Amino acid sequence: MGPLTGVRVVEIASLAPAPFGCMILADLGAEVLRIDRAGGGGEGLTPPEGPLDRGRRTVAVDLKNPDGLATVRRLVAEADVFVEGFRPGVAERIGIGPDELLAINERLVYARMTGWGQDGPLNQRAGHDINYIALAGALEPIARKGEPPLAPLNLLGDFAGGGMLMALGIVSALFERERSGKGQVVDAAMVDGASLFTSFMRGMHAVGLWQEEAGTNILDGAAPFYDSFECSDGMYVAVGCVEPHFYLEMLALLEIDDPDLPFQLDLTGWPELKKVIGERFREKTRDEWAEIFADSDACVTPVLSPWEAHEHPHNVARGSFVEVNGIIQPAPAPRFSRTEASTPVPMDVDGRDVVRTLASWGIDESETTALLETGALA
Secondary structure: OOOOOOOEEEEEOOOOHHHHHHHHHHHOOOEEEEEEEOOOOOOOOOOOOOHHHOOEEEEEEOOOOHHHHHHHHHHHHOOOEEEEOOOOOHHHHHOOOHHHHHHHOOOOEEEEEEOOOOOOOOOOOOOOHHHHHHHOOOOOOOOOOOOOOOOOOOHHHHHHHHHHHHHHHHHHHHHHHHHHOOOOEEEEEHHHHHHHOOHHHHHHHHOOOOOOOOOOOOOOOOOOOEEEEEOOOOOEEEEEOOOHHHHHHHHHHOOOOOOOOOOOOOHHHHHHHHHHHHHHHOOOOHHHHHHHHOOOOOOEEEOOOOOOHHHOHHHHHHOOEEEEOOEEEEOOOOOOOOOOOOOOOOOOOOOOOHHHHHHOOOOOHHHHHHHHHHOOEO
8 A cells, every 4th residue: 555556666775864765665655675685794784673674575685696696686677666875886896786777677766875975075985964964054053052063863864864855866756757768866865965954044044034153043942932941840842932923822821921021033132031931931840831732822832752752642643653563653654645555564574585575576486495595595
């Protein structure tokens, strides 16, 4: 089930961004076959099992074995999409670069997931999420005034700017293929994806509505109406009442009625407003405030941990989380009115069965058995 039902994906095992992108494809109905590196080690490490692996079948292949390499090429002949997360040039050295595989299957969408991209002076350098978003200009603004930038975990580079962008690129290339009949290479780089998320900020800066110093703007923690506030139990609420009528509603529910308070958009008065609002929030617990603001448009919500979010009534009502293999995790998104995605299943849901898996890709049992005997498959 799902809008990508019928799409077949061959994924070379890697870490974080590409697996996340392939999880999205699997959630939306694509059949994803992950190629694990037999013996492990080197680039393309097999990630630890978890939510990013859901919806896959897996086969372990020795890519240094000519028969193993030939097996991957046979799978590609039956695939719509091929995904790799090597440094630029590694796939070519192995023998599974885009020229080789598109020669086998001209309709193939060949997706390449990297941090720096396929070209440029840094394309051979190591890096991680924090490095990519730093060079994209997306890390520096995430800071309190006078404090160092705070990395937003590895959400912005690995997952949003990496895996999600790759999935969008793949779907776009599949759509274009319906017109041209031909596949193409998708160069998905985390530095590019992270830079896209600065578009709004750049527009605001261009018209004088965003200051270059971090921690001095409406959306970066400076404003008293767009920040998190500590409650009496040490937990937090998130406040996002940017619009004046929402801001006034927040003040009313906080029972703050002081005609001498600074105007909402008076930057010089923000420290005083923060002090007054912060003191009031510290008078009750997070959940007490959540109850007070539950039916209002004041844009005040409890700050939930990842281990609490699935219990919130709104998320429960929408079925926003599911349990897969004993782990509570986000449900597939977005939602579709006609081609609804299935509930995800664990990787190799009924056990890894190489013979059965490869049979569904056109490789018969006798061939698979021979490949297992030679060590081309594990």
